[in-house]
Amino acid sequence: MKDMTELQFKVQAKGVKKHFHSQDGRVVHAIDNVTLDVGEGEFVALLGPSGCGKSTFLFMVAGFEQPSAGTLTLDGEEIREPGPNRGIVFQEYVLFPWRTVKKNIEFGLEIKKISKAERDEKCRDLIHLVGLAGFEDAYPHTLSGGMKQRVSIARALAYDPDVLLMDEPFGALDAQTRRRMIADLVKVHEATKKTFLFVTHSVDEAIGLADRICLFSARPSIIKQEYKVSVPRPRNVTSDEFVQLEREILESLDVEVEKMMHLDRK
Numbered sequence: 300m301k302d303m304t305e306l307q308f309k310v311q312a313k314g315v316k317k318h319f320h321s322q323d324g325r326v327v328h329a330i331d332n333v334t335l336d337v338g339e340g341e342f343v344a345l346l347g348p349s350g351c352g353k354s355t356f357l358f359m360v361a362g363f364e365q366p367s368a369g370t371l372t373l374d375g376e377e378i379r380e381p382g383p384n385r386g387i388v389f390q391e392y393v394l395f396p397w398r399t400v401k402k403n404i405e406f407g408l409e410i411k412k413i414s415k416a417e418r419d420e421k422c423r424d425l426i427h428l429v430g431l432a433g434f435e436d437a438y439p440h441t442l443s444g445g446m447k448q449r450v451s452i453a454r455a456l457a458y459d460p461d462v463l464l465m466d467e468p469f470g471a472l473d474a475q476t477r478r479r480m481i482a483d484l485v486k487v488h489e490a491t492k493k494t495f496l497f498v499t500h501s502v503d504e505a506i507g508l509a510d511r512i513c514l515f516s517a518r519p520s521i522i523k524q525e526y527k528v529s530v531p532r533p534r535n536v537t538s539d540e541f542v543q544l545e546r547e548i549l550e551s552l553d554v555e556v557e558k559m560m561h562l563d564r565k
């Protein structure tokens with residue numbers, strides 16, 4: 300049964316914990332306690348040191364992993380498995396090399412047995428939205444990293460999911476391409492009004508994109524701090540507000556990175 304008082308939130312995590320049993324028999328406590336409400340249409344960035352559990356959290360929202368304790372819901376319903384209401388974009392470019400840009404994007408639509416006319420129309424819109432017009436018939440090996448990620452984003456959007464889950468999608472791109480991708484993803488968010496959960500290591504990427512930033516602590520992680528990003532859009536990385544927030548978050552993040560380095564040495 301849906302709890303009607305909680306429906307204004309798209310994704311809700313309450314006291315979520317996650318531990319793993321490693322191959323050598325040890326227990327890895329990845330997430331200690333994460334409580335987070337994500338509003339419909341909100342863009343939330345998850346930031347934290349390497350190994351703190353950001354991907355683990357995202358994978359639980361995706362339904363690939365289950366929390367060890369606590370509850371995780373989407374539209375008030377407990378998340379038990381993956382579903383087409385969540386689109387995922389990873390750091391690696393997971394495209395079909397034998398399919399063109401258009402064919403990659405429409406893969407999910409073919410599975411859903413959507414008619415060719417409807418597929419064509421949807422693909423045309425998505426290709427424009429992600430800035431790939433003119434590359435419809437190109438194969439992935441002929442594309443740059445940024446363009447491949449544009450295809451991945453369009454493909455994730457093709458299912459018309461409510462929530463977009465992105466795990467360091469720009470992590471492998473050069474700084475210049477990354478800046479363009481950030482600006483364009485802001486436009487995608489504005490145009491689609493979907494809910495975004497975006498994992499990143501990069502403070503400036505998080506500030507450039509998000510309505511709110513959740514800073515994860517060292518493992519076993521909690522959300523150490525949340526930052527509402529009120530820097531006016533379009534966000535200028537050199538503006539005083541941007542730089543001030545960046546410094547504040549970096550100082551807090553560095554403390555957690557340091558803690559993780561001690562953990563990893565143990």
Ligand SMILES: Nc1ncnc2c1ncn2[C@@H]1O[C@H](COP(=O)(O)OP(=O)(O)OP(=O)(O)O)[C@@H](O)[C@H]1O
Pocket residue numbers: 319320321327329347348349350351352353354355356500518
């Ligand atoms: N399937 C698994 N089995 C065992 N341990 C795991 C598993 N998945 C994740 N872990 C451990 O859980 C912790 C959190 O991993 P996770 O990949 O979520 O971190 P992360 O914050 O995404 O790191 P990064 O920024 O480097 O991607 C790590 O110690 C990792 O080794």
Ligand SMILES: [Mg+2]
Pocket residue numbers: 353354355466
């Ligand atoms: Mg990760």
